[in-house]
Amino acid sequence: MTSTSSTVTGQGQGTLADQAYRSISERLVTLRIRPGEPINDERIAAELGFGRTPVREALKRLEHERLIVSYPRRGTFATEVQIADLGHISEVRQQLEPLAAGLAAQRADERHRDELGQLLAQLAETPEDGADLIRLDMTLHRAIYAATRNPYLEDTLVRYDNLATRIWCLFIDRLPGLAGHVHEHGPLLRAIIDRDPDKAAALAAGHVEGFEAAIRAVI
Known part of the structure; x- marks a missing residue:
């Protein structure tokens, strides 16, 4: 090119x-x-x-x-990865990730639901390599954000997910259960596909809380 x-x-x-x-x-x-x-x-x-x-x-x-x-x-x-930013990033994500999951469950059209279904199937064959797991995690989040059909919310959450993922990558060698963390998206994707906004929002909130707790446990 x-x-x-x-x-x-x-x-x-x-x-x-x-x-x-x-x-x-x-x-x-x-x-x-x-x-x-x-x-x-x-x-x-x-x-x-x-x-x-x-x-x-x-x-x-x-x-x-x-x-x-x-x-x-x-x-x-x-930029340097500032672990002190974890709390600030989590405060934003704790409000917006459940919102996005709930909206995705309400608004996802057939194209979005098909994509989420394909990603749900991919989770059954979760890669062992850490880099592949991270890319899958990012893909899952972005598919959910896109399904909200709100480009402003999508852009905001991609930005904060990027910052959170950098922190995750910094500690990835010390974090146990990486595959399990990615597998947590399975029930979340299913709730969105099944158009259950309350369950989707609750699962997204738990995912963000679990992410912060896992990081804090190793710092």
């Missing part, structure tokens, strides 16, 4: 800036780009096969989402 235009789309995947954002975000969230590591837009553009313009647009968005930070005359860096 040689075009540098940030408005060119690729097979329904959004603009080049959108694609660059997703690629760089995944590296930051899963700590493939380590906290504090310098970000070189020219090098990343070359690695991803994009021009520098869409990469720079993606980096601006990532800075707004607190995944990178820029300092005058010093450069751009992946």
Whole structure:
């Protein structure tokens, strides 16, 4: 892909800036780009096969989402993972994750329900690799957010799920029962598919509380 235009789309995947954002975000969230590591837009553009313009647009968005930070005359860096932020992030998620789950149960159309059903089937074959588990967890959350059919709520929750997942990845080697944590989504997905908003909201609340408790147990 040689075009540098940030408005060119690729097979329904959004603009080049959108694609660059997703690629760089995944590296930051899963700590493939380590906290504090310098970000070189020219090098990343070359690695991803994009021009520098869409990469720079993606980096601006990532800075707004607190995944990178820029300092005058010093450069751009992946933000440090601050464990002190866990409580603040959890406060937001404890309110919005149950809201999203309840709305998804009420609003999911057939396309969303089919996607959630496919993800429910995937849970029966949960991968053993930690990186694959994390990607599956992120995919599950994003499918639920999309099913709310509220783009503002979806964008907000993706942002906070990214920040929470970075903390999770920092402690992943010390966290027991990673597969079990991901498997908790099974009953949640079923409640959404079955259009049971109260049960979905309660399960989502318990999931967020369990996540924070698991992190605090190892710090």
